[in-house]
Amino acid sequence: MDPDGINERDERMIHALYEAFGSRLLHHVRRATGNDHHWAEDVVQETLVRAWRHAGKLNKEPGMLWAWLLTVARRIIIDGRRRRRARPEEVEDTGLETVSVPDESEQTIAAMVVADALERLSAEHREVIEETYLKDRTINEAAEVLRIPPGTVKSRLYYAIRALRKDLKEKGVT
Amino acid sequence: MSPPPHHEVAAYALGLLDPEDHEAFESHLVECVDCQAELRELADVPALLDEIRRRRSPLEGRQG
Numbered sequence: 066m067d068p069d070g071i072n073e074r075d076e077r078m079i080h081a082l083y084e085a086f087g088s089r090l091l092h093h094v095r096r097a098t099g100n101d102h103h104w105a106e107d108v109v110q111e112t113l114v115r116a117w118r119h120a121g122k123l124n125k126e127p128g129m130l131w132a133w134l135l136t137v138a139r140r141i142i143i144d145g146r147r148r149r150r151a152r153p154e155e156v157e158d159t160g161l162e163t164v165s166v167p168d169e170s171e172q173t174i175a176a177m178v179v180a181d182a183l184e185r186l187s188a189e190h191r192e193v194i195e196e197t198y199l200k201d202r203t204i205n206e207a208a209e210v211l212r213i214p215p216g217t218v219k220s221r222l223y224y225a226i227r228a229l230r231k232d233l234k235e236k237g238v239t
Numbered sequence: 240m241s242p243p244p245h246h247e248v249a250a251y252a253l254g255l256l257d258p259e260d261h262e263a264f265e266s267h268l269v270e271c272v273d274c275q276a277e278l279r280e281l282a283d284v285p286a287l288l289d290e291i292r293r294r295r296s297p298l299e300g301r302q303g
């Protein structure tokens with residue numbers, strides 16, 4: 066992130082985004098980072114800065130903007146995970162306060178429902194979700210592992226995600 | 240270069256496209272209302288999948 070060149074007007078825009086989406090975003094991001102608060106706050110910050118950089122391109126409709134912000138945050142988290150894996154020594158200085166504190170019951174139930182839904186998918190659909198998102202692999206990396214073209218990974222993932230979401234929707238999860 | 244196909248929206252929503260593909264899809268996204276609608280639909284899927292990830296590795300954020 067390069068905060069240079071952010072002027073006062075930009076700062077107000079980021080502030081407005083923060084007001085509108087910040088706490089909801091932080092909530093989502095915190096869960097995805099395993100309750101690592103510092104990391105979560107960095108991710109939210111960077112997400113909002115990127116949103117500001119894309120301001121001209123952004124769809125201002127709130128639902129759309131929200132979906133876009135989640136996507137950006139997701140990429141930042143995935144990049145962060147990769148960096149941490151590549152340089153494990155840096156994990157040491159993150160401090161004790163970053164230890165994950167799961168609020169057991171609620172999370173476990175959700176995890177079980179989603180895991181069950183994943184089980185109900187076809188083997189092919191389950192595999193593509195496992196080998197991409199759940200293993201922090203990009204499409205191209207997964208394509209190599211699965212020995213299929215990237216385009217096939219993308220379309221297979223699309224149908225897999227659709228099927229998963231439909232199942233969860235029927236179970237009343239989403 | 241041909242435009243990215245609509246079904247890339249899933250990989251996009253999950254943040255799995257490589258940088259060039261991501262950019263290309265985003266350019267498509269701003270023009271395509273179908274993909275915009277689909278992206279909204281898929282917005283909560285990553286968080287749901289994170290539930291599984293967390294169950295498998297409860298200290299995820301820490302040990303990376």
Ligand SMILES: [Zn+2]
Binds near residue numbers: 244245267271273274
């Ligand atoms: Zn489209």
